[in-house]
Amino acid sequence: MKRNVFPLDYMDCMDCMRMKTTTMLSLILPLMLCLLVSSWTVAGGQEKKAALALFEQANILYTQGEFQQAAEQYSSIISTYGVSAPLLYNLANSYAAAGQVGPAVLNYERALHLTSGDADIQGNLAQVRKDAGLYRDDQSLRRRLVELLGADQWLMIAGCAFFCLGLSALLATTEVGQGRRALHWLMIGSLAVVLLTLPPAFFRYQDWNTGVVLAEDTHLVISPFADAAPAGDIKAGRLIRPEREHGDYVLITAETGKSGWLAKDSFEEVAK
Amino acid sequence: MRRITNLFSLDCRRGMRIWLLSALLMCLLSALVVATAAAANIQVTAELKPNTFTVGESARFIITVKGADSADSDMPTTEGLSFSNPARTHSRQMVFQGLSTKEVFLETTMSFAFMVEADKAGDYIIGPVRINADGKAYATEPVQFRVLPGQSTRSQARGNSSGAGGVAGISPDGGEEKDFSFMRIMPKTERIYSGQVVPFTLKAYFRSGQRVTLKSAPRLSGEDFLLQSLDEDPRQQQERLNGTVYTSLTWQGTLSAVKEGEAPLTVEMDAEVLGRSRSRSRGNPFGSSLLSDPFFADILGNYTRRDIKIASQEKKISVLDLPTENRPDDFSGAIGTFSLAVVASPLNGKVGDPITLKMQLNGSGNFALVQAPSLTENKGWKVYPAGSGTVKALGNGKGEKSFEQALIPIEQGLAAVPPVQFSYFDPKAEEYVTLASDPISLSLQAKDNQTASAPRTFVGPVSQAVQQGGKKDASRKNPAASQAALQLAPLKPELGQLVPSIQPLYQKLWFQFFMVVGLLCLFAALVLHLRQRRLARDPSILRRKEVAGRLAEHYEGMRKALPVEDQEAFHQHCRAAIQERTGEVWGLAPETVTLQTWSNVCRMSPHCGLFFPVWNRAGMPVSSWHRLI
Numbered sequence: 061m062k063r064n065v066f067p068l069d070y071m072d073c074m075d076c077m078r079m080k081t082t083t084m085l086s087l088i089l090p091l092m093l094c095l096l097v098s099s100w101t102v103a104g105g106q107e108k109k110a111a112l113a114l115f116e117q118a119n120i121l122y123t124q125g126e127f128q129q130a131a132e133q134y135s136s137i138i139s140t141y142g143v144s145a146p147l148l149y150n151l152a153n154s155y156a157a158a159g160q161v162g163p164a165v166l167n168y169e170r171a172l173h174l175t176s177g178d179a180d181i182q183g184n185l186a187q188v189r190k191d192a193g194l195y196r197d198d199q200s201l202r203r204r205l206v207e208l209l210g211a212d213q214w215l216m217i218a219g220c221a222f223f224c225l226g227l228s229a230l231l232a233t234t235e236v237g238q239g240r241r242a243l244h245w246l247m248i249g250s251l252a253v254v255l256l257t258l259p260p261a262f263f264r265y266q267d268w269n270t271g272v273v274l275a276e277d278t279h280l281v282i283s284p285f286a287d288a289a290p291a292g293d294i295k296a297g298r299l300i301r302p303e304r305e306h307g308d309y310v311l312i313t314a315e316t317g318k319s320g321w322l323a324k325d326s327f328e329e330v331a332k
Numbered sequence: 333m334r335r336i337t338n339l340f341s342l343d344c345r346r347g348m349r350i351w352l353l354s355a356l357l358m359c360l361l362s363a364l365v366v367a368t369a370a371a372a373n374i375q376v377t378a379e380l381k382p383n384t385f386t387v388g389e390s391a392r393f394i395i396t397v398k399g400a401d402s403a404d405s406d407m408p409t410t411e412g413l414s415f416s417n418p419a420r421t422h423s424r425q426m427v428f429q430g431l432s433t434k435e436v437f438l439e440t441t442m443s444f445a446f447m448v449e450a451d452k453a454g455d456y457i458i459g460p461v462r463i464n465a466d467g468k469a470y471a472t473e474p475v476q477f478r479v480l481p482g483q484s485t486r487s488q489a490r491g492n493s494s495g496a497g498g499v500a501g502i503s504p505d506g507g508e509e510k511d512f513s514f515m516r517i518m519p520k521t522e523r524i525y526s527g528q529v530v531p532f533t534l535k536a537y538f539r540s541g542q543r544v545t546l547k548s549a550p551r552l553s554g555e556d557f558l559l560q561s562l563d564e565d566p567r568q569q570q571e572r573l574n575g576t577v578y579t580s581l582t583w584q585g586t587l588s589a590v591k592e593g594e595a596p597l598t599v600e601m602d603a604e605v606l607g608r609s610r611s612r613s614r615g616n617p618f619g620s621s622l623l624s625d626p627f628f629a630d631i632l633g634n635y636t637r638r639d640i641k642i643a644s645q646e647k648k649i650s651v652l653d654l655p656t657e658n659r660p661d662d663f664s665g666a667i668g669t670f671s672l673a674v675v676a677s678p679l680n681g682k683v684g685d686p687i688t689l690k691m692q693l694n695g696s697g698n699f700a701l702v703q704a705p706s707l708t709e710n711k712g713w714k715v716y717p718a719g720s721g722t723v724k725a726l727g728n729g730k731g732e733k734s735f736e737q738a739l740i741p742i743e744q745g746l747a748a749v750p751p752v753q754f755s756y757f758d759p760k761a762e763e764y765v766t767l768a769s770d771p772i773s774l775s776l777q778a779k780d781n782q783t784a785s786a787p788r789t790f791v792g793p794v795s796q797a798v799q800q801g802g803k804k805d806a807s808r809k810n811p812a813a814s815q816a817a818l819q820l821a822p823l824k825p826e827l828g829q830l831v832p833s834i835q836p837l838y839q840k841l842w843f844q845f846f847m848v849v850g851l852l853c854l855f856a857a858l859v860l861h862l863r864q865r866r867l868a869r870d871p872s873i874l875r876r877k878e879v880a881g882r883l884a885e886h887y888e889g890m891r892k893a894l895p896v897e898d899q900e901a902f903h904q905h906c907r908a909a910i911q912e913r914t915g916e917v918w919g920l921a922p923e924t925v926t927l928q929t930w931s932n933v934c935r936m937s938p939h940c941g942l943f944f945p946v947w948n949r950a951g952m953p954v955s956s957w958h959r960l961i
Binding site: 107108111112115119122123141142143144145146147149150153156157170173174180183184187188191193195197211212215216219222223225226227229230232233234265268282283285288289290291292293314316317318319320331 | 526527588590591653654664665700701703716717719720819820821822823824825826827828829830831832833834836837838843846847849850851852853854856857858860861864
């Protein structure tokens with residue numbers, strides 16, 4: 061016994077309409093997406109071209125020995141188009157060549173936040189610090205281990221391990237036998253990596269709160285008042301950790317362990 | 333004789349009864365007389381014990397009512413005084429009024445007692461208190477007394493006893509020993525210089541027997557002084573002050589002043605005291621006399637904890653600014669008394685070999701601000717900056733700070749390591765002192781080559797962009813700057829990816845999305861794991877699902893067999909479906925369900941008989957099965 065609820069041609073029509081709609085949607089959506097992406101890319105490309113032109117001009121100024129003008133050119137790119145690690149690095153080089161240790165260290169540190177493993181940045185920073193006599197006390201083994209990677213790198217490893225942990229846990233619920241055992245080991249390994257890399261990431265992110273002394277002949281004072289007794293000098297380029305504010309002064313602890321009140325305009329935060 | 337005796341005994345008994353009755357009547361009459369006399373002589377008195385007390389202490393106000401069978405008292409009210417803990421006693425006693433008259437009566441005495449405390453010192457009068465005795469109204473005589481100063485802040489603590497924040501401190505007139513707790517701060521000197529570190533002794537006293545828990549470490553009030561150090565564990569001992577035994581806690585510490593001028597130095601601390609609670613009934617003050625009785629309060633553990641803040645008396649400290657006259661150039665803020673020791677090694681190296689200069693400053697002072705001594709002469713030396721130094725506390729404000737400094741002799745013929753000098757301000761002598769070490773003899777050998785002390789130059793490859801755009805040599809424009817530029821790695825020719833700001837990874841959206849996906853995977857894994865555990869615990873769930881799946885397959889087979897009238901296929905699916913379902917219900921494997929099994933099982937159940945026709949119709953034409961499906 062054969063029972064046809066709908067006539068065949070009607071069914072064909074319905075399917076045809078459904079197919080047409082699907083085809084239309086599948087064509088329009090990627091097209092719109094492509095248009096959006098391409099317009100965004102074009103706009104971004106134009107911006108990048110302008111920034112690149114200014115960047116090259118600044119590089120020329122640097123090679124001409126016009127370090128201060130080069131620094132100003134780099135700064136104008138940053139204020140207009142944003143920052144990149146090479147841009148900050150070149151800016152820092154300009155300041156270093158112009159003999160401005162504080163801004164040089166500040167921009168090297170900023171560049172390291174974007175690419176912490178760059179050997180040029182690390183080398184130049186070390187050179188500038190050495191020339192300026194900005195020595196640091198011997199770091200503990202734990203600190204040296206933590207400083208092997210940047211904060212973002214530690215966090216990236218932790219994030220990947222966490223993702224791997226989630227994925228392997230999900231797969232382990234469906235796998236059986238040998239595969240499941242391997243996934244269990246992968247889960248344990250991922251968890252171990254997460255636990256090992258999160259604390260260094262946390263410690264390294266604390267370094268993002270540091271500041272750099274910009275002005276030469278900066279004095280620490282024992283209390284947050286203009287006429288307070290001096291508590292010692294602090295060199296330009298010294299890394300400091302702001303603790304609390306009072307008026308125009310900030311209580312800081314320098315990387316050397318020295319502590320005192322410092323005028324707000326004497327330093328700038330690295331991650332500002 | 334026996335009869336006479338009986339008659340005598342009868343008369344005697346009658347006489348005795350009469351005598352007893354008359355005695356009883358006399359007693360009743362006399363009691364009535366006594367009672368009437370007593371009622372007519374109700375005495376109401378009031379007194380305060382002791383008549384003089386200090387603020388923070390309490391006295392007992394007692395109202396005595398004599399000669400009344402029943403009495404009631406209002407709660408006294410006087411401005412500046414607080415009355416609490418009402419208590420009532422009742423006593424009766426036989427009173428012999430004159431031995432000659434043999435007059436005896438029963439005297440009833442009722443006492444109403446109140447705890448009285450004053451908020452401040454002064455003369456007070458507790459006015460007449462209304463007493464209702466045997467239905468008549470009486471009033472007490474006014475009681476005058478004096479409250480001496482001494483515990484002004486105590487009342488604040490009492491006022492806040494229900495919550496935190498009471499203050500138990502000392503009075504301005506120095507009557508602190510009368511408080512149950514107080515603090516004293518004793519700086520070594522009361523005239524200090526701005527930045528000077530001054531040792532002090534801090535004591536907290538608690539009256540012996542109090543149950544006190546410290547809730548915070550002592551801290552300095554105000555912003556005029558900074559606490560530099562303080563013992564973590566105070567020394568505890570018993571002390572007697574003005575005849576009262578206190579438990580004292582003693583801390584040693586150091587402080588420094590922030591700015592010059594006269595500044596009050598106060599220290600405070602939070603503590604918790606376990607004290608007896610005071611319940612005050614608002615209506616009849618004697619309504620809860622049983623529970624408010626101290627005896628029952630002790631038994632029932634009627635104690636409450638209250639937070640108090642103990643503060644020391646203000647001590648005026650003169651903070652002086654450091655004199656500007658004769659201030660040495662190398663003075664960096666060190667205040668105290670120091671001595672200097674210097675050691676250098678090795679002393680027989682070559683020109684260009686580094687020499688380590690170890691400098692140690694001993695004494696007492698503000699070591700945090702002490703910087704390394706400086707070389708008096710650096711000609712012929714390459715001098716590296718000294719480290720920040722390490723401080724070692726030796727207790728009681730004393731300490732030592734050690735510095736290391738690297739020196740490299742760069743000239744031949746140096747005979748000694750130059751002296752170092754260190755300047756500080758001596759607050760006792762009130763003058764600047766400069767310490768200088770002696771030169772340390774040196775025997776230098778000639779250096780091996782001339783390049784030993786030459787600065788390292790780093791000349792890296794010049795970037796392509798720089799080479800293309802470079803028109804001039806940097807050294808021609810600014811020789812000093814170009815020298816610095818030459819030591820640096822070259823510029824980057826690529827601009828790189830521009831980002832609006834330096835953003836940590838965890839603030840980036842894609843990373844957050846990545847983490848959310850990972851978290852969802854973990855969550856899904858957890859849910860699946862729990863589901864698997866549930867299925868493992870109850871296999872019937874899985875079996876039911878399998879059977880339902882197979883039944884669906886058989887029903888589909890039957891539906892497909894119907895249009896084509898495939899009787900064989902229909903029959904097979906139908907029987908298989910019955911076997912699956914009955915096998916599930918009876919807990920048997922579907923293959924084992926046969927007509928024989930049906931017969932055996934259905935013999936016990938009359939309803940099963942319905943299925944026999946179904947089974948038997950398996951051989952009938954398919955069209956007759958439509959109704960069943």
